[in-house]
Amino acid sequence: MRVGFVGAGKVGCSLGKYLAEQKTQVSGYYSKSPQSARDAAEFTKSNAFETLEAVIEESDILFLTVPDGQIAPVWEKIKKYPIHGKMICHCSGSLSSKIFYDIEKTGATGFSIHPLLAVSNRHESYSEIPKALFTIEGSPQGIEAMEAFCREKNLQVQRIAADVKTRYHGAAVMASNLVLGLLACAQSELEQCGFTQENAKKALEPLVTGNVERYLQTSAVDALTGPIERADVQTVERHLHTFRDLHARIYRDLSLEVLEIAKGKHPHRDYHQLYEILEEK
Template identity: 30%
Template sequence: MTLTVNLVGAGHVGRVLGKLLSAQGYAVRQVLTRSAASARQAVAFIGAGGAIADYAQLQPAAIHVLAVGDDQIVPACEALARAVPLSGSIVFHCSGALASDRLQAARDAGALVASVHPIRSFADPSAVAAQFAGTFCGIEGDEGALAVLTPALQAIGAQPVPINAEAKTVYHAAAVFASNYLVTVLDAALRAYQAAGVPEPVARQLAQPLASESMANVFRLGAAAALSGPIARGDMVTVARQQQAVSAWDEETGALYRALVAPTTALARRKPRK
């Protein structure tokens, strides 16, 4: 049986999911956005569905995708629950930061709820749609919803990864550590090289093999086994001297160095001993 899908919100994530699901035989029925023009653009990208700009025009569907901003998930869900019968249907949102419990209005109306968070950048929807295979998706929610969504995600090339709904915010912070804060730490390294008189372009060349090899080792061996440097060797005298020197050079960077000592020391304790 072909499952029908409605999209509420059709930014980059919604458009890509709609296009991929449609290509796999899921019947995209309607696309609802804030304006008729943006809904028509989304329908053109997806290649299926009807464009609407009012919840009153919504028709029932087996699956409702709330591809809206985090601050709009609750009001969109409440509006959806008022607009169409939801009993027996599935409603899911795409937030990486919020859990499926934000869809309580849909659950109260008889729907099964979930969240599906594709772990990648959607800056270029056309490129993402063409290269979606292998994309990890963090999923959590009602068992019945996941039983339907998991094979749907696998059909479009995703790799669903179940996560703990109660730790959804920590899950989202993991991406910040792996991406945003990694850049911040590398910026501190580049600035420290420059403080020692190394030109910025050369500083990047110096840091690149260290950073690249360390990252490769983490993903190949695990973080504890990949750790090297003075803390891994137990040379806390050097650590103290560096911390003092970095703080004297730049107070904020010194605070960052100091904040990293304790977790790095804990990581060193987990390092396999030869």
């Protein structure tokens, strides 16, 4: 199978490099930026195509690694070419394969294939791809073949339904981007206590890594400690009186979620007072 890419950014470069190292024939890249296509081609030892038609012709599987807002316009162009028997994929987390709404008329198959991975560097992130789970959904007549291709390339694959893509992507955002927002809140509060930025990060490191490691090894219920878990009403009240505005709202809302975890850990513990103070507006 020859694999080509429309778009030569971080995801396209990373996936292309990984597939090339898995002995896949990477045909190359087409991009609105010819320089980006040349850079990606050099990185993956493949070709930089000057036209969309050329990369389509030279590829059996075509990945659209472009911004979400460009997937539909690119598809409108692709479907005008002979693509019978080809597999057309995009890598959006929130959009489904339904964006290829009339693909069955072309004789091609369409898929969304998304890595649960923060792809932050176009020349380094490929090394983290083996750790990532790829979710896949798409044309029923080709889904098993696409899954087989992914597994042949040593990718972890999970099939999902098209209508849950938005929820799935939102969950991924919670676990990655929003965690950074929460850490920034904690760091800001520590800086108000006199910590330097660097010392605040050092102080938070064992808390963050310890909790994440325990969660991954066991469960949220088993990993949970702290004032919510032990129903320490006075401490929680002091926190709520100390934090202001956005940080207070974040503390209150996340504490309500943690309270549900605490109830699972201690079903007979009385959390009634905590509910009352956390639900106050």
